[in-house]
Amino acid sequence: MSDFFKKNLLENDLVAAPLAGYSHMPYRRLLRNFFDGIVYSEMISVEGLARRNKETLEYLDRKEYESPLVFQLFGGRAESYPEAVKVAENEAQVDAFDVNMGCPVKKVIKAGGGCSLLGDLGRIKAIVQNIRKSTDKPFSIKIRIGLDQKNLVYNEILKIAENEGVNALIVHARTKSDMFGGTVRLDILQELAENSKITLIGNGGVADYDSYKKMKETGVAGVMIGRAMMKAPWVFEVIKNKQNNVYSYLSPAEIAGVLNRLWEHMLEHTKGRNMKETHYMHVLKKFAVWFCKGFDKASDFRVNIYKTNNIDEVLGLIRQFYGC
Numbered sequence: 001m002s003d004f005f006k007k008n009l010l011e012n013d014l015v016a017a018p019l020a021g022y023s024h025m026p027y028r029r030l031l032r033n034f035f036d037g038i039v040y041s042e043m044i045s046v047e048g049l050a051r052r053n054k055e056t057l058e059y060l061d062r063k064e065y066e067s068p069l070v071f072q073l074f075g076g077r078a079e080s081y082p083e084a085v086k087v088a089e090n091e092a093q094v095d096a097f098d099v100n101m102g103c104p105v106k107k108v109i110k111a112g113g114g115c116s117l118l119g120d121l122g123r124i125k126a127i128v129q130n131i132r133k134s135t136d137k138p139f140s141i142k143i144r145i146g147l148d149q150k151n152l153v154y155n156e157i158l159k160i161a162e163n164e165g166v167n168a169l170i171v172h173a174r175t176k177s178d179m180f181g182g183t184v185r186l187d188i189l190q191e192l193a194e195n196s197k198i199t200l201i202g203n204g205g206v207a208d209y210d211s212y213k214k215m216k217e218t219g220v221a222g223v224m225i226g227r228a229m230m231k232a233p234w235v236f237e238v239i240k241n242k243q244n245n246v247y248s249y250l251s252p253a254e255i256a257g258v259l260n261r262l263w264e265h266m267l268e269h270t271k272g273r274n275m276k277e278t279h280y281m282h283v284l285k286k287f288a289v290w291f292c293k294g295f296d297k298a299s300d301f302r303v304n305i306y307k308t309n310n311i312d313e314v315l316g317l318i319r320q321f322y323g324c
């Protein structure tokens with residue numbers, strides 16, 4: 001079990017980040033066209049799992065071919081983790097778990113999870129101890145380097161992770177105060193890589209081959225990609241081919257094909273669930289707009305697609321814009 005991260009990263013050292021609202025099963029299925037490495041799920045509430053909440057359980061939906069897939073958990077109550085882990089293992093095929101200790105959004109902080117844990121190392125320790133004694137599955141924790149530059153806690157968390165049987169540490173090399181801007185502290189990743197006895201994955205600001213290479217040179221075993229994969233799921237293939245041309249890598253017709261495939265996965269996912277057929281339409285629109293970065297008349301397309309809430313019109317606009 002301890003080999004899960006090491007083994008998979010040796011085959012592909014890129015990692016697809018957890019992205020709430022985006023790394024759902026339809027998008028993860030799409031990613032598999034471009035990427036065979038480790039993929040993270042959206043964050044899943046520990047309290048919801050422990051209570052067997054029906055909507056929370058749906059986050060465990062997956063295809064077998066999605067492996068290697070990591071289910072990311074969030075929640076601040078250490079005592080809820082053993083039940084949550086048990087429920088997940090009973091309900092789904094689990095390859096590995098992760099705990100979100102780096103998310104700055106209100107919903108997660110309010111639940112005592114995400115970044116709020118960076119100010120309570122005792123709770124981090126209790127959470128990882130509870131997971132380790134509840135499951136043999138490999139698990140990672142995903143942190144930021146601290147609450148702000150004056151309160152950096154990455155070394156303390158590394159020690160906890162090493163001592164308590166965590167299999168991999170993912171470090172978004174920014175602080176909570178940085179949110180999604182600020183400098184990505186590659187110097188800290190290097191320091192951690194020199195000292196870490198467990199698998200280390202770096203994260204923050206990687207969007208093409210050059211930025212990947214800079215992060216990899218710190219000595220991390222893996223490089224996790226977030227927003228860039230939301231804007232271009234083929235970014236993994238671009239980086240593997242040592243290229244930087246993310247926004248001209250696919251032809252318009254190929255992008256239209258990607259969007260159509262994504263919509264098929266979305267439609268399939270709504271079937272048999274308490275979801276309208278158009279449940280994912282607004283997300284499809286966002287992807288359609290992101291994928292057209294750099295194209296002529298992209299701003300007209302953006303305006304037109306956001307004007308309509310009719311799925312046939314949305315698909316028609318995509319066909320028209322991407323010329324097929």
Ligand SMILES: Cc1cc2nc3c(=O)[nH]c(=O)nc-3n(C[C@H](O)[C@H](O)[C@H](O)COP(=O)(O)O)c2cc1C
Binds near residue numbers: 072102
């Ligand atoms: C829309 C959005 C949703 C996110 N959702 C999660 C999440 O569910 N769990 C998590 O640990 N991080 C989440 N993150 C943070 C990313 O996983 C990643 O750590 C961050 O975006 C930095 O990487 P990047 O610079 O490559 O985007 C989210 C970020 C964005 C922009």
